[in-house]
Amino acid sequence: MPFSTQTPTREAALTLLLRQGEATATELSDLLAVSVQVMRRHLRGLEDDGLVEASPSAEGPGRPSNHWRLTSAGRNQFPDGGEQFALGLLQSMAASLPPDMVKKLLRQQAVAKGACDRVLIGEGSLVERLERLVELRRQEGYVSECRRDGDGRSWCMSEFRCSVARLADQFPQICDQELQQIRHTFPDCSVERVHWRLEGGHSCGFRLTPRSARLAGSNGHG
Secondary structure: OOHHHOOHHHHHHHHHHHHHOOEOHHHHHHHHOOOHHHHHHHHHHHHHOOOEEEEEEOOOOOOOEEEEEEOHHHHOOOOOOOHHHHHHHHHHHHHHOOHHHHHHHHHHHHHHHHHHHHHHHOOOOHHHHHHHHHHHHHHOOOEEEEEEOOOOOOEEEEEEEOOOHHHHHHOOHHHHHHHHHHHHHOOOEEEEEEEOHHHOOOOEEEEEEEOOOHHHOOOOOO
């Protein structure tokens, strides 16, 4: 069943699993304000459709709880945009150009896209600009969010759904391009990757730390 034709509860469950990585039926039912029985029926239906899968996990006495997560087909329910065209283009470039030239072109794209995003998100505090970038990425097919890091100075941006995930599976250098792009979007911050889907995480994440306390405030990027 295509994502656009899912029932609201099924669609919400898929989105929550995308954001959280995995969850039990009880956790999902609490978040969606439906009974556990109803949630389990939805999950079994999604499992029959090949969109979710479960693994039992012992959490104290009693029967193990199933922890549900998206399958590859479940992730593919979210729109991909022009991914197939881009994948074909990259494959053609990789076949006809030296590897160093491909890397150079990707670096140039990171600089250009970062400069464009910097203009689009405008000025303001770091959190204001991050929130605008999250919205911009949502329009590009990402599922992102930002939150304050534990150190009180930094912010983390997580991407639970990447619109170029299939490209990155075949061309991991795309992920380095994305890191460089964010660095060019926020030149007043130190940007590092803190988790990565290709290394087994359920999302990609970046920590942005202002280069000075002054830049963490309301001024933009100089």
